[in-house]
Amino acid sequence: MPGRFAGRVVAVTGSGRMGGLGAAILQRFADEGADCVVSDLGAPRPHMEAGDIGTTDEMEEVAADLRLRGARAIAVPCDVRVEADCAGLVAAAVRAFGRLDVFVNNAGIGYLMMPLLETSEAAWDAVLDVNLKGAFLCTRHAARQMIAQISAGAGSGGRIINIASQAAKTGFPHMAPYCASKHGMVGLTRVSAIELGQYGITVNAICPNHVTTGLGAKQNAYFSKLLGFETVEAYLANMARRNPMGRPGLPTDTAAVAAFLASDEAFYVTGEAINVSGGEEMH
DSSP: OTTTTTTOEEEETTOOSTTSHHHHHHHHHHHTTOEEEEEEOBSOBTTBOGGGSOBHHHHHHHHHHHHHTTOOEEEEEOOTTSHHHHHHHHHHHHHHHSOOOEEEEOOOOOOOOOOGGGOOHHHHHHHHIIIIIHHHHHHHHHHHHHHHHHHTTSOSOEEEEEEOOGGGTSOOTTOHHHHHHHHHHHHHHHHHHHHHGGGTEEEEEEEEOOBOSHHHHHHHHHHHHHTTOSSHHHHHHHHHHHSTTSSOBOHHHHHHHHHHHHSGGGTTOOSOEEEESTTSOOO
């Protein structure tokens, strides 16, 4: 629906890598007329190497692609574990485009996989701080801006979308921090929806099954070995056979649902954790 989001501003954390889930979400919004804010870590941190995050150069590459699609776009580095960075991300969106309408909490760590008994406190903290604390901090600052717009007569609500996971509903071995963080994200979604509904702000979570992005490729390599498959290709073929729709997820699958949740048609949908799994997850 070209132009559906014209005049609206969308910010997505963890969106600084071409081919990633966050970039795909922004591409969908750009194609439908939105102004876009790309955000990622920008530089490595402990447990977050250059190959695991969107660098400053990669963020600019995503922004350039969005501009080629006809959108206005900026790139803003943000460490979602740091409250000042989260506040700064929202402020940067408002400085550039005058408002904020849709905020997507997509930043996450899913590549620290190890047995429960070998999981260090540092690894636990790294995953929970990014996946859950980061979503909390960004939700709070995004909602404050959306409420301020209402008070100023410049808005009638907003949309906050949390990218959870199938791991928000089902446990997986060697992923205790990740599963705990994503289960927690669903709880955060529900409480936020209850408290922010009075302002016309909806809050929903999307729960994709496995998606082979850069992060997904690391999971493929790890779990194919853990489960005894001779090759990653054999592991992926088995995954496809187990799925009612015959394939793993694609970034565009999640992007399509994000666009729906941000649309006017979804105004009465809030507090939900929506599976996008080809029928692999049904609760």
